[in-house]
Amino acid sequence: MLLEGKQLVGVDIGTSSIKVLQVRKSGKGYYLLKIGIEKLPPQSIVDGHVMNHGAVVDGLRKLFRDLKINQREVALSISGNSVIIKKLNLPLMKPDELEEQIQWEAEQHIPFDISEVELDYNILNENVDAGQMDVLLVASKKDEIQDIVEVVTEAKLKPYVVDIDAFAIQNVYELNYGYTSDEVIALLNIGAEVTTINIIADGISQFTRDISNGGNLITEEIQKQLQVSYEEAEAYKAGGSEDSNEVVPHEVDEIVSGVVDSLAGEIQRSLDFYVATSNRGEVQKIFVTGGTSNISALRTAIERRARVQVEMLDPFRRVQYDDKKFNSEVLKALAPQASICLGLALRKQKERI
Ligand SMILES: Nc1ncnc2c1ncn2[C@@H]1O[C@H](COP(=O)(O)OP(=O)(O)OP(=O)(O)O)[C@@H](O)[C@H]1O
């Protein structure tokens, strides 16, 4: 892939918060310039739709102002029910034939009206001997893309790229860990409302799925069972708030472990589905990121079911930064929530395949 133009500012508008991150290319790697996170009030984003425009626009403006970022060109992403990704095995064909075939395949495989989606595809590999190729088909709902483009434009930003969480996370993994051949790994981004799974073998995505579930489920259960506010439940979930001496009720652990077990079960069903439908064999290692991956009981529950090692992905493993400007402990605490945004900040203004 040929990359040209300016490095974009990564803007990840999640259900629970907005993350902004900026890097500069430095030799073969990247150098961290800016990073910031701004919480959003509950229900600002529901099922990929921006419900509270004002809150999102204010959050974006505040982040760019506080971080003193003058650059306006940004990369965004979408996830969840707004995106469908399918891997197709097709006979080798010419580009214009493929173009036509993709339309036909999309009508077969995409459960939405084709006029409502943006179609994109990418040839993953070509097997000349077998006369076959693998093609990745991506369909994104236009109205959900429009929604975030609109809100970002209102905040006086210029969106150049709309990526997909699953691919953003793959780029972050590639940057920080690279690939070893024959290795099958699963990348999980576990957020507030969405859990994104991307299984990769030999550097190529084999399977992706977004599960509409995440950390909010735990917060809601704590709220319901203990009759506390959203804010209190969030604080309990993260082990109590830092600026108070309040004690986390003993029931919290039990509630958390109940919900994480069902979330781990859902993740395992996707991993099982992948194994049943792929010829690449079992996943050998799982990397987790996203705010909810902070919960160690969840990592243990995934490990217990999948029977493979679960490791926290370090998005800054190969990213340089000035340790006078960034406190490494603060950065480490932010890391799980910063992964997607870093993946977006790696994008450039113009990309040609
Ligand atoms: N230390 C922690 N312990 C437990 N949970 C945490 C911790 N830090 C963050 N979370 C949870 O992580 C979630 C937010 O993660 P993240 O920022 O990755 O999600 P998001 O991008 O806002 O949402 P989504 O991607 O699902 O739309 C929230 O549910 C939050 O409560």
Ligand SMILES: [Mg+2]
């Ligand atoms: Mg997210």
